[in-house]
Amino acid sequence: MTFTILTRPGSDPGAAHARGWTVVDVDGSHDVVAAAQASCDDFIVLLGAGARPAPNAFGGLTAALGPRTGVLGGATLAGATRHFGWMLAPPCGGPLPFELVPIAAPAGTAGIDASVRGAVDVVAPGMLVVARALLLQALPAEPVAALVELCARARDAGLEVNCRPSFACEAPLPDADDRGRCAALRAVAEARPQLRGLHRLPSGLRYTAIERRQRAVGGYRSRTRIPVPNITILVHGAGAAAAAARARTLAAPVARAYATQVPADALRAELRVRGDRYVLVADASHLPDAAGLQTLVEALESEPFVALVAPDRRALDGSCVLLAPGRFPQHVQAGGASLAAALGSLTAAADTLRRAVSAAGYVRTAPVPRAAPPATIVFLAASLPEITRLTLDATIAAAHASDELVAVCAANADTARRALAMYPQLRVELDPADPLLGDAANRALSAARHELVALVADDVLLPGAALDRLRAAFARIPTLGAAFPAVAGAATGEGAFDLNYADIAELRDVAARRERERARECEPIDIAAAPAFVMSRAALDAVGGIDPALGPTGLGIADLVARLRAAGYGVVRCDDALAHRFDPAVSHNPAAAASAQQPAPVADAAAISGGFDPARRVAFARGTPAAAAAPPSHVVAVPVADAAELERAASFLAAAARAFDVNSPVRVDVLLDGAVAPAEVAARLRTILAATGKPMEATLTVRVERSADLAVWRRSTQDAGLRAVLAAGHERAALAGLACVKAAVLCELLEAVA
């Protein structure tokens, strides 16, 4: 077979010369038409401007061509990138009926040739083989539009358009001066109304990858190629078993396919853990083939807010529905006795949550806009009284009349209790044991009456309308799980770094300015740690409360946020709400002090895409504490007078917590005989106990008490019949004579007890 080669300026046909093929220089579409008319060959090779065929590019070319070949393109190496052509994807809102999606890969990408070989919407520029008949009419002058037109012509003539990567050439980098391209594409689209975008990826990639539009910080959106999430297929109806067997072979990402006689229950079971995966529910008679499944997947990935797709409205009864479970927040359940009812509850939820149901003929029921509902505000009081007063006043001023106000404080914090009693609108919840107030906070959260629940620690000042702005976010974003204020300098997602204020008065000014300038502006985040936020009650119920092992520390809040994100809820930083967090050294807040000792929490993308397992839900109330096996017989005295001794005590306690637990007849008494505050000590030591991995109620018994006169303590232990020992390095005159125990040999103490 011979070819006529049409060369654009700067191109070099190379080996084609040696093959004796006719080479014609062309410059412009009319030259191409004239050359095609003059040619006697069935196929014409077009060389783009500056293109040079790769060695062996023409090898086996003849065999690749047949009577059904319309256009055959190859791979064009430009710079460090290989271009294989374009797909015509469905548009996402633009004025053109398609979006031109490049198919390209860095040179050297393994396995790419196999993925892109075969049918393609538009071949790459550079070098292509065209059936002569397709060139007898002028093409658009704009090179890319000419390719789109040429390939459309071929398909309209019933011919194939394929990519053959070994048919390769080198070409200059695409010119950034592409003026007129879009207009030329519009002209092609107007001349060919049937030209519609269908797929983003070529067929070889379509079964292994998807392109998902993702939002970057600040709102810029781009598409990222990722592997196709796993698909689970539920088949029901007559012949379900056989259909399920067939379904397993549909595509590589089909992780599981099974037949079920109770599809509604099966669907609910599949939705137990959601995450980034797909569930296809199909009647055996409507099970799609591989291409049909891919079409559904592409429809689902057309936008990140599409939650459920079906070929048409009728299929939404369960005959063929593909859904993305992770796009339904955890509290949304597929309720109903029948499959149709279960799916109906999901589509209704989608309508309410502003998720798209993509099914021809489906008519969405628009939800009624609503104002932000009232909230239950849980205020954690554990800081110095003057700080508590300041932040509580701000919180109460921001509360609405319909809000429920609950303050939580330690049962033995008399000063705080007296201060809280000054506010008659507060219901006070006491925590008898936990200095971080985790238990009582969970109790208060679980008893919240309203749709929104605000948790505000008293070392966080929410000035002005910050609380209102947080609540308002829930009215705008129906899938929101939690809204955090921007916190100056915070290391996690709620952190804001473009802030400067010298004092509280200036903070209020800055906050007021942000409320005005950044009104209704928020940023989705995956991690946050500030103990001041608003949650949806539904989300809270779904994922549970604050992990009692962590309390409302940075890690505790971050853990809650991680559960919310995994459960499909949005978490945002509201940039129109500014909060100030007092330094732990100022506030003396135990949770803040504990947070300072913790590692910085980081977002775990894999955990988020893995979904939330309801087994991880944190109960609001602790289980019954394990009873001590025996009352303590030994007590270890750890006197602490200053920060250095606190650190020494911390390492001693870490060893003790490893050696003993609540069942051990050993108690550690941390005796504060200096300037260190009990709250600071409690916060420091609590994280050590939490680090053992045991539930807090199962860890070693530790008592922190202020003891100005250690001799009194010594007498009391003697009176109680306890054997007192002293932690090495913490010697005091009043405790002289007590046996000293080193951290490294604590086990010997246990053996002695035993």
Added chain:
Amino acid sequence: MRLHRTHDVLAPWSTGVPVLDPARLAAVRIEPVFRQRLPALALDFYLAGDAGDTIVPAVLTDPAGVIERYRDPLIFPWGTPGGEAFASALAERVLPHLESLVLSGEPLSEHVLELAAAPRFEAARRAGCYGAAPLRDALTRLAPYRFAQRFARGRSVRIDAPDAVGGWALLRGIAAVAVAAGRREPAARAWYGDAPLAGDRADVAILDAAGEPHGAACVLRLDADGAHRVEVVDPLPLDVGISFDPAEGPVRRWFVVERAFETGGRGRPQLAYVASGGSAGCIRVVPSRADALTRPSADTDEARALVVALGAEGFDAQLVTGLEDLEGADLIHLIGTRDGRRARAVVETARRAGVPVALHAHDEDAAHGGWWGAAVARHCFEYGGDERDLTRYLEMLAKRAVSVGTARADGAFAPDEAGVDDAAFALREAGVVYAATASEAEAIRTRTGRRGAIAVVPPLAHLAPPLPAGALVGPDGFALCHAPIGPVSNALLVARCAALAGIPLALAGPVVDASYLERIREFGGTSLMLLAGEPEPGVAAALRNAASIVVDAAWVGDGGSRLAAALLAGARLVVAERRRFEAPGAGVRRFDPADAAALTRALGEAWDEALRSPGGVPAEAAAAFAPTGVVRAIVRGYATIGDAAAPVTS
């Protein structure tokens, strides 16, 4: 309330009493468009009142933002009346419809959401009025009037042509505009406002093919042919709105500038090149940039001027681009080191052939700040969606706090193709290096370790006799930015700052990056005059002659040839502080090219100065940049080649 200052055509307006009651929202026109090459929706709000209407055109939104709601989805145009509450209330009325539209997943098409009876809107839509009709139609109708802005400023204008009332609405802010009796279509008057009736006489006449100019000094004739034909491109909103560059799309209509004001220009010193003659030898002048001839910049001008001058001296001088063209040369003169790899290849080729190389350095140590700015600055305009985002990002740019990938301001950055090390090699190894200033020479020695001769020679201006350019840019002063249109030129920041300062800007040069050109049009305001494509040398000379100020804000410069030419044409200079350029006796305004505020300030100061004391070439500058002296210095430099001990000359 989110605002934008982009795609300016007409700011929100009212006819009669402004309607600021959201309940009076009668119609919303919705059109899918491209904004920065991404799908977006453009909305026009029409509020119908009893004693007038209010129109808020060009409200922009991103379809995904309508669903996500992480921010206010609607971005209103600058000048929207009524404040935050009004905008929110308008949004509440339209957002449910937009939500349904986007969630349906159906292809979007231009349509109108009718909320109440709107007969005036309907009539305006039928008449193709802006704010009621599809943008493709409305912008095409208004395009000639946008072009006419350059002639109309501060003058009387008479319109006797189709869409005259729309033209009046477009021009009324800058000129005394009136409309001929037969052109005051009721639908358009009800929509845009009551355009006054024109008499016969006016400075500027905008006419249809048969219209009578009545002695107007400037005449635009719509839909007619003639010498100065201007073509209106079929718009592809928003990226291609009103455009007169036929490369951007098919031509939809055209008009001619039948008569135009011509400025006399400023007095120029007689600086014709005086050749000594008597030289001989084959010199090949080769620009470092591979596309220097297809996308000319200052280096191209300098190379061309040098070739002409050397030819006059008796040399066989040629401007070449390919390495293969260097064969047979007795001396190779390399212009610039922008493409370091090419510069090195030239030096190595010359070394193999035993041919000496002279090198115009054009060195600014671009790896420290220049390439960074070229890489990141446009992202400040593209990353955020509204005016506040842009302001914030530009503030970050000024603080060098923007980074994109490996492009960071706190270290060296250059793209591979810049070949920084190769450029240093060329600067080190060339026989003689020409630096524009002593500080540039010093910097070259310090950075590259060069020991050979460095001659300090002012840039060589390419002086061409000016051609008429009144039909292109009008008779009034303007700021001129003449450089290839792409991220390196920083023209986007210039356009933004000029628009904010209210200074008309003419932007001329070959297009390197079409999307960058689109951004310039997006942010450049209504006074922007885009002259895409390299102007002929005579036209470029005329532009410099007519310009009040000439701006060079490029992140990476191509030498000072055009600045020298502008100075010799009497223009005030506003120059990025990176540029190695000294103009004795001339007060050059310097600014940090990353700092929008500094650039705006420099533009404003130079503009005011030009208004107060237009034109004039300082004698010291004329002496310094006189081509005869510059060429002699260059030729003297040839004589130092091979002399490692040659002193720095000036």
